[in-house]
Amino acid sequence: MNTKLPEAEQLKLDSRYLRGTISEGLDDNVTGAISDDDTKLTKFHGTYMQDHRDLRDERRRQKLEPLYSFMVRLRIPGGVVTPQQWLGLDAITDDCSNGTLRITTRQTFQYHEVLKQDMRSLMQQINALHLDTKGACGDVNRNVVTNVNPHQSSVHAEVHQISKAISDHLCWQSGAYAEVWLGEQCVYQPEKAEEPFYGERYLPRKFKIAIAIPPENDCDVLANDIALIAIIENEELVGFNVAVGGGMGMTYGETATFPRLATMAGFVTKDKIVEVCEAIAAIQRDYGDRNNRGHARFKYTIDDHGIDWFNEKFTEYHGEAMAAARPYELLRNGDRFGWIQGEDGQWHLTLYLYSGRIVDNETLQLRTALREIAKIHTGEFRMTCNQNLIIANISPEQKSVIEQLVEQYQLDIGERRPALRLNSMACVALPTCGLAMAESERYLPEFLSKLEKIMSDAGLPEEFINIRITGCPNGCARPYLGEIALTGKAIGRYNLNLGADFSGQRMNRLYLENVDETTILNTLKPMIEQFAAEREQDEHFGDFLIRVGILGAERTPEMMHKPLKD
Structure with missing residues (x-):
């Protein structure tokens, strides 16, 4: 009997609870890189090694190694930081990074182009702010994300505390983080189990949890391994509907891989939600596919075994079954821009x-403006899953002062932006992401400008459409929930997906494969013109495409791989 473990599983088992030889690699001044094995292990520590792809050829000609650097992602459950933490994070970017902060689609910060010699300093400065990067990447539970609807102030505060409790409970426990980055003495003992929940091999793949507060769905809750939908009765949070098995990634050409929305499993009361999440993660730990990483996400575990199997296992692991799911309604997955007053009188x-x-940059001093606001702000900053920012809990007395700074620095509160831009997202892609096949973040403004012209000519300059662009099919900007979505195939070429709804509850489907910008725009133009002429009141673009028969209503995994048009 062959008992040899797959490479990824053996690496985790041999890593001494995620220590590997990371410390030795960081101390090696001969190269800007670390070993391949340690590169895989550092993901658990919240960092990816990358190189600057725009400079590869030039450095090769100069007989230099690639310009290696690291992307570092923080663990910030619920996406909330204090003004003091904001100022500290802002200072780090000049000291250790490339002068920019980036809010991710999972409600946290990323630093880019961090050189190896600056990594320990960066991690220590993050630690001094009472933050960390543990589990922001890797085969563990990732950053727990939540809705940030400013109207529901008391519920948001409670849900934020729940997100922190879940994140802390499922955070990996090994001493490796403190030893590698913070200079603490090694405490590894072969006979000591440092991970009481995860064990030596952690999870089969990454694991994501999100919390939505209806009617908002700005976190695209059903795209997660565990989707928690807050149930509010008599203005109080009573518990959560629990759906399982969502995930966005897929691989081109492999029909066994596909994005999937989470399946509803039932309802649990709020006092049990942390242990419920542990039980669900434990099911994936024990039954997820550890032989085929391409089939190792929880969505495939649920898809293979079915929801009835899951509910049986959940009852076994948790000790009691879930109750029947309760009614709820999700209406939109975008953000609300500008000033909003919460139920408690505070402004956001x-x-x-x-x-x-x-x-x-030359047009907007955004970092400087937010730094100046942080110096006087007495509330907090909330990052959204759509990569926007809420300056939250502004007192009525302080509102005018913040307004003056917003006006002074001409910050964008959405009033002057075409509607398409407000509901658009892109992943980083080139030049740093090693998986990118095409441009994304750098291409999005150009694509939107051309699409805005089509919308304006059709008489729809203020129409909201969810637009997502990614440089590959892995789904970092949740492209399969875009009414219009491009996923990169090669430089200048994309797959065109159409037909998601406006609330994150229906995925789109592949319409055209491996096409250029001209083809994409020429395809969308008559659809948008027809939409302008024939849409019903309050009808969204994705719903219209299905109603008039441009797309079918059914959405199966096979449709992910078969274009509707040749």
Whole structure:
């Protein structure tokens, strides 16, 4: 009997609970890189090694190794930081990074182009802010994300505390993080079990949890391994509907891989939600596919075994079954921009940030503006899953002061932006992401400008459409929930997916495969013109495409791979 483990599983088993030889690699001044094995292990520590792909050829000609650097992602459950933490995170980017912060689609920050020699300093400065990067990547539970609807202030505060409790409970426990980054003495003992929940091999693949507060769905809750939908009765949070098995990634040419929305399993009361999440993660730990990483996500476990099997296992692991799911309604998955007053009288300002990138440039001093606001702000900052930012809990007395800074620095509260931009997202892609096949963040403004012209000519300049662009099919910007979505195939070429709904509850489907911009725009133009002429009141673009028969209503995994048009 062959008992040899797959490479990824053996690496985790041999890693001494995620230590590997990361420390030795960081101390090696001969190269800007670390070993391939340690590169895989550092993902658990919240960082990916990358190289600058725009400079590869030039450095090769100069007989230099690639310009290696690291992307570092923080664990910030619920996406909330204090003004003091904001100022500290802002200072780090000049000291250790490339002068920019980037808000991700999972409600946290990423630093880019961090050189190896600056990694320990960066991690220690993050730790000094009472933050960390543990589990922001890797085969563990990732950053727990939540809705940030400013109207429901008391519920948001409670849900945020729940997101922190879940994140802390499922955070990996090994001493490796403190030893590698913070200079603590090694405590590894072969006979000691440092991970009481995960064990030596952790999870089969990454694991994601999100919490939505109806009617908002700005976190695209059903795209997660565990989707928690808050149930509010008599203005109080009583518990959560629990859906399982969502995930966005797929691989071109492999029909066994596909995005999937989570399947509803039932309802649990709020006092049990942390242990419920542990039980569900434990089912994936024990039954997820560890032989085929391409089939290792929880969505495939659920798809293979079915929801009845899951409910039986859940009852076994948790000790009691879930109750029947309760009614709820999700209406939209975008953000609400501008000033909003919460139920407690406090004010909240949602700013539009292009692709989540916080940087000073010749047209907008965004980093400087937010730094100045942080110096006087007494509330907190909330990052959204759409890569925007809420300056939250502004007192009525402080509102005018914040308004003056917003006006002084001409910050974008969405009033001057075409509607398409407000509901658009892109992943980082080139030049740093090693998986990118095409441009995304750098291409999005150009594509939107051309699409906005079509919308304006059709008489729809203020129409909201969810638009997503990614440089590959892996789904970092949740492209399969876009009414219009491009996923990169090669430089200048994309798959065109159409037909998601406006609330994150129906995926789109492949319409055209491996086409260029001209083909995409020429395809969308008559659809948009027909939409303008024939749409019903309050009908969204994705729903219209299905109603008039341009797309079919059914959505199966096979449709992910078969275009509707040749």
